Amino acid sequence: SRTITEPITELALATSHVALGHFDKIELRSLHTKYHDEIALLYQSFAKMITGLQEKEKVKGVLNKVVSPEIAQE
Numbered sequence: 001s002r003t004i005t006e007p008i009t010e011l012a013l014a015t016s017h018v019a020l021g022h023f024d025k026i027e028l029r030s031l032h033t034k035y036h037d038e039i040a041l042l043y044q045s046f047a048k049m050i051t052g053l054q055e056k057e058k059v060k061g062v063l064n065k066v067v068s069p070e071i072a073q074e
Contacts, residue, residue, distance in 0.1 A: 007031060007043045014050065023054045 010028060017026045028047045031040055063072035 004039055007039050011043060011046055014046065018050070018053070023050065023057050026050050026054070 014026045014028060017023070028043070028050060031043050031047075060072055066072075
């Protein structure tokens with residue numbers, strides 16, 4: 001049952017950080033499972049989404065230093 005509950009618990013915590021915009025506080029561990037079930041697929045997809053959001057925030061931070069906030073937002 002841990003193969004189901006642990007990833008779901010991690011996703012729930014990560015979701016609350018996403019809702020608050022705290023992308024830098026999210027660190028999903030690598031999911032090692034021999035099963036490729038729906039939970040593993042959801043976890044991996046969510047991890048990819050988080051990586052994309054973190055990268056976007058980094059780029060936005062750099063742009064805010066170089067250009068106006070309005071242009072950086074676009």
